[in-house]
Amino acid sequence: MNIPLIWPSISLIIPCYNEEKRLNQLLEQLESFSDQYKGHVEIVLINDGSTDDTNAHLKKLKKQSKISAILKIVDYGNNQGKGYALQQGIKLAKGDYLITLDADLSAHPNIWIEWIAQNKLTESAIWIASREHPESNIEALEIRKWSGRFFNYWVQLLTGIRIKDTQCGFKCYPAKIGKELFRQLAYTGWSHDVEILYRAK
Numbered sequence: 001m002n003i004p005l006i007w008p009s010i011s012l013i014i015p016c017y018n019e020e021k022r023l024n025q026l027l028e029q030l031e032s033f034s035d036q037y038k039g040h041v042e043i044v045l046i047n048d049g050s051t052d053d054t055n056a057h058l059k060k061l062k063k064q065s066k067i068s069a070i071l072k073i074v075d076y077g078n079n080q081g082k083g084y085a086l087q088q089g090i091k092l093a094k095g096d097y098l099i100t101l102d103a104d105l106s107a108h109p110n111i112w113i114e115w116i117a118q119n120k121l122t123e124s125a126i127w128i129a130s131r132e133h134p135e136s137n138i139e140a141l142e143i144r145k146w147s148g149r150f151f152n153y154w155v156q157l158l159t160g161i162r163i164k165d166t167q168c169g170f171k172c173y174p175a176k177i178g179k180e181l182f183r184q185l186a187y188t189g190w191s192h193d194v195e196i197l198y199r200a201k
Helices: 020-036 054-064 082-092 110-117 142-159 175-183 192-200
Strands: 010-016 041-047 071-075 097-100 171-174
Touching: 010 020, 010 082, 020 041, 020 054, 020 110, 041 054, 041 082, 054 071, 071 082, 082 097, 082 175, 082 192, 097 175, 171 175, 175 192
Parallel strands: 010 041, 010 097, 041 071
Antiparallel strands: 097 171
């Protein structure tokens, strides 16, 4: 793999809702990624009104983690939806590129390293991981795959967005584009992905 000499600064933005049991593993993987990445990394974890001990666990991990200096925790009380959580995280993000991920890291941030190694990124394009890509190794339950395909069929029909997997949590936005799109966000729940991509289109 030919790693480029220039590593842009990035913000990893991860919404968390009742993720207490997953946070230790999440942090371990983020620490591993930050060790590999040669540019500046910022990590924004947003507690979206969890009803378990996610928020307390996040604060505890921040104190104990070796990456605490690059870790930001956002908490605003009541559950507002994934789109809202991402919107709040993106407001704070300082990286040249904004990368949104799900807390289970089913699409791992190492995908980003592969993309920049292939010099695929520009300042005017959004990149999206896809569970429907022929080379995808993202794990998902079969029922979720088929429900996602059905959903995306209707998305394509109604919006003209020709993307097979709008709902994959791993998306990369040049900062200027991502901040403008999320600033305008009207639907803050699960359908935010479709609105963001429709606005981008």
